[in-house]
Amino acid sequence: MKTQRTLILTGLLLALCEFGYTQAQPNAASVHCQFLKEQATAQKELLQTPSFSGGFTQPETGLPQQLVFGATQSLSNERKGGITMDVARTNCDLYSATEEANIKILFALPQIRKDVLEYRLKLIRQTSKTLDGLIAENMKRVEAQNMTKQGIYSLQSAKLRLVADQTVTLLGITSPYIPPQNPRPLKDLIADKKGSDSANQKAMVHLQKQNSWDVSLSVGVHQQVGSSSASATNPTGPYGTVNFTYNLASRSIKKHLDKSLPVYDQWQDAEFTDVAHQADLLRMQMEESVPVEQSQLTALNEQADAIAQNLKSIENVDTDTALTFRNQLTADQLTTQIDIEDLTFQINELNEYIKNNF
Numbered sequence: 578m579k580t581q582r583t584l585i586l587t588g589l590l591l592a593l594c595e596f597g598y599t600q601a602q603p604n605a606a607s608v609h610c611q612f613l614k615e616q617a618t619a620q621k622e623l624l625q626t627p628s629f630s631g632g633f634t635q636p637e638t639g640l641p642q643q644l645v646f647g648a649t650q651s652l653s654n655e656r657k658g659g660i661t662m663d664v665a666r667t668n669c670d671l672y673s674a675t676e677e678a679n680i681k682i683l684f685a686l687p688q689i690r691k692d693v694l695e696y697r698l699k700l701i702r703q704t705s706k707t708l709d710g711l712i713a714e715n716m717k718r719v720e721a722q723n724m725t726k727q728g729i730y731s732l733q734s735a736k737l738r739l740v741a742d743q744t745v746t747l748l749g750i751t752s753p754y755i756p757p758q759n760p761r762p763l764k765d766l767i768a769d770k771k772g773s774d775s776a777n778q779k780a781m782v783h784l785q786k787q788n789s790w791d792v793s794l795s796v797g798v799h800q801q802v803g804s805s806s807a808s809a810t811n812p813t814g815p816y817g818t819v820n821f822t823y824n825l826a827s828r829s830i831k832k833h834l835d836k837s838l839p840v841y842d843q844w845q846d847a848e849f850t851d852v853a854h855q856a857d858l859l860r861m862q863m864e865e866s867v868p869v870e871q872s873q874l875t876a877l878n879e880q881a882d883a884i885a886q887n888l889k890s891i892e893n894v895d896t897d898t899a900l901t902f903r904n905q906l907t908a909d910q911l912t913t914q915i916d917i918e919d920l921t922f923q924i925n926e927l928n929e930y931i932k933n934n935f
Contacts, residue, residue, distance in 0.1 A: 617665030625658035647797015667777035735908035763934035789827035
């Protein structure tokens with residue numbers, strides 16, 4: 578019992594340490610979104626804020642040098658600034674959706690396993706109480722000298738096995754950390770991820786399209802350096818220019834960028850590490866495991882039927898040997914029933930998960 582308590586305490590301490598560690602960590606999605614927001618805001622301010630320029634110029638007409646200073650702003654950059662924020666927002670949505678789907682996929686089987694272990698723990702405790710009652714009932718026979726102590730050993734041995742099983746089950750429940758998961762079905766989370774991915778790619782393509790054209794406005798003042806009789810009447814003055822640029826391959830560029838969007842979606846569906854593909858692998862893993870566990874359940878039920886037939890054959894026999902054999906069969910029946918109900922619960926959990934999430 579001391580070893581049991583030590584193992585249980587160790588498992589609980591490990592679980593509490595993991596819980597405390599994870600609670601202290603910031604949410605990855607929120608931190609990542611904050612990072613993207615700050616980066617995008619900096620880029621937006623860079624693009625949408627006019628650039629100051631200054632320097633010297635030497636006119637070709639023989640006039641003296643001029644000091645030129647002013648500001649330049651690009652209409653293309655102005656549009657890029659707003660689109661950059663859209664890219665950051667859609668990237669944030671994509672990261673959050675991908676993380677939620679990933680967590681759901683990675684911890685689907687561990688969560689089911691934990692639920693199964695909690696159910697098994699409940700069965701063990703119920704069966705332990707039943708064995709305690711049987712042991713107490715048979716002890717009365719021993720005290721009345723109607724049974725030897727060896728006759729109840731199988732019940733006591735079964736109880737010891739359940740105590741060991743309970744320790745292992747408790748450690749299985751408390752040791753692994755399973756983070757909180759989005760309660761929505763996995764198929765909905767995958768759909769959200771695909772939608773966010775598509776929106777993010779569209780925003781990035783929209784941003785790339787702005788590189789094929791530009792309208793820039795420059796305004797400022799020029800100041801004559803030195804003196805000249807030819808320009809003494811106008812040593813300083815304002816200036817302004819408008820420049821328009823257009824890439825001749827703009828139409829073709831936009832056409833290829835638009836074609837890249839559906840190809841990207843196809844690539845993501847085929848990508849092994851993408852959450853959609855990983856979800857398909859999880860589904861196949863679950864579907865393949867159900868028949869295997871079903872065959873194991875069938876074998877356990879056959880063993881339970883054999884035990885039940887043996888019990889029925891000595892139902893009305895009250896000899897010491899028969900009572901000893903009955904106790905052994907009863908102990909085997911109770912422990913086998915735990916495995917049967919445990920496996921049945923696991924199969925139902927897998928089928929329910931497949932039904933609700935795929």
